[in-house]
Amino acid sequence: MSKSLQAIRGMNDVLPDDMALWRSFSAIVEAWLERWGYRAIRMPLVENTALFRRAIGEATDIVEKEMYSWRDELNAEELTLRPEGTASCVRAAIEHSLVYDGPKRLWYGGPMYRHERPQKGRYREFYQYGAEAFGFPGPDVDAELIVMCARLWPELGLKGIRLELNNIGSAEERARHRADLVKHLEAHEGKLDADAKRRMHANPLRVLDSKNPLVQEVAAQAPLLAGYLGEASLAHFEGVKKLLAASGVEFTINPRLVRGLDYYNLTVFEWVTDALGAQGTVCGGGRYDGLFEQLGGKAVPGVGFAMGCERLVALMKENPDRIPAARPDAYVLHQGEGTLEVAFTIADALRRAGHAVVMHAGGGSFKSQMKKADASGAWLALIVGEDELRAGDVSVKALRGGGDQQRIGRVRVAGEFAAILEKAKA
Numbered sequence: 001m002s003k004s005l006q007a008i009r010g011m012n013d014v015l016p017d018d019m020a021l022w023r024s025f026s027a028i029v030e031a032w033l034e035r036w037g038y039r040a041i042r043m044p045l046v047e048n049t050a051l052f053r054r055a056i057g058e059a060t061d062i063v064e065k066e067m068y069s070w071r072d073e074l075n076a077e078e079l080t081l082r083p084e085g086t087a088s089c090v091r092a093a094i095e096h097s098l099v100y101d102g103p104k105r106l107w108y109g110g111p112m113y114r115h116e117r118p119q120k121g122r123y124r125e126f127y128q129y130g131a132e133a134f135g136f137p138g139p140d141v142d143a144e145l146i147v148m149c150a151r152l153w154p155e156l157g158l159k160g161i162r163l164e165l166n167n168i169g170s171a172e173e174r175a176r177h178r179a180d181l182v183k184h185l186e187a188h189e190g191k192l193d194a195d196a197k198r199r200m201h202a203n204p205l206r207v208l209d210s211k212n213p214l215v216q217e218v219a220a221q222a223p224l225l226a227g228y229l230g231e232a233s234l235a236h237f238e239g240v241k242k243l244l245a246a247s248g249v250e251f252t253i254n255p256r257l258v259r260g261l262d263y264y265n266l267t268v269f270e271w272v273t274d275a276l277g278a279q280g281t282v283c284g285g286g287r288y289d290g291l292f293e294q295l296g297g298k299a300v301p302g303v304g305f306a307m308g309c310e311r312l313v314a315l316m317k318e319n320p321d322r323i324p325a326a327r328p329d330a331y332v333l334h335q336g337e338g339t340l341e342v343a344f345t346i347a348d349a350l351r352r353a354g355h356a357v358v359m360h361a362g363g364g365s366f367k368s369q370m371k372k373a374d375a376s377g378a379w380l381a382l383i384v385g386e387d388e389l390r391a392g393d394v395s396v397k398a399l400r401g402g403g404d405q406q407r408i409g410r411v412r413v414a415g416e417f418a419a420i421l422e423k424a425k426a
């Protein structure tokens, strides 16, 4: 026997029981995005590697070590499986002049790829929903995107997801802060580990994120960006906070919140839960006013977020009564000479009338067919036996809840089925 093959590490199969939950999650999220005025867009899973290098930044974790990149010899192209959606979405907006006639609100969903160490809540293929608003310079749309999320969590039945917020200012303000930060890190170089030393010049803000206690000590004494923010940046952030307060959305300011992608400015935020251990961030986002120009477009401001679906679905799973049961309306079984054709056409007629019907396949005793009907979760069993065949009837048996078995004329089944089903569900 040949050795069986397995899925790639960190890339998950989602089996039918879990897919029911995933699909209800997706239905809620997609309806919510549309309700807030965001319109769907779809981008390819594969882009030019240069797009992500330019957008996300050379010295980020993602570009340094997490991208699935390869050279396509057939076309002599450097390609990458997308590690996130914002870069592609901005690329598409520039390529198709999406904002020529005014600002746009967009959403997308789908798999992202990062070569990380797989663990609970951290995978190599994972799904995100993202929302991006292009062409809105004011703080109102930052607040809109944040309040939007605040309204989603209860729709998903989730509690205890808190908001962390920071103002990371403009590129110029960050540059001045960064120069002083590097000076501070250089002055304490003796306490830094290899990772911090390597990052100190390329991406000193990430040094502040270090989990190493010695490095944290140095980070705690480092100059804070807040001290470098000018009037315009402060006013923008005040505008965001005002609308959050007006909406009753609580937040904590986390002055150390820096996102793992270089393109952000002004508002950055994360939604965090304690219920998932180390992988507690379920959604992250912020403003990226320089990204369009960085990718060769006109200056168009942008702001958006991306949420991690695996983490949110895992939270929903802790609340089992929210998990929808995928029940067919009826399971159709048959036994005896000539009954298959009748059962088969009844199932067909019911489906054409809009009902969810599973047809028993493969024969078997009446008892074993009833067992399968029950295991299918169906509300009703429709039975065509030799008796029913002779009388021109179908037997209807309620599999869940109450109701006796009844016989009705075959020709009346399609017409009366909805009423029978409603009674079985009551």
Ligand code: ATP
Binding pocket: 084, 114, 116, 121, 122, 123, 124, 125, 126, 127, 128, 259, 260, 279, 281, 282, 283, 284, 285, 306, 307, 308, 309, 310, 311
């Ligand atoms: P983290 O700090 O957890 O690594 P990140 O800052 O790299 O997250 P983003 O790039 O902002 O994450 O992506 C947005 C969201 O996507 C995250 O908040 C998280 O919920 C989810 N996410 C990111 N990477 C993964 C992954 N490898 N597996 C599962 N979900 C992920």
Ligand code: MG
Binding pocket: 061, 260
């Ligand atoms: Mg990450």
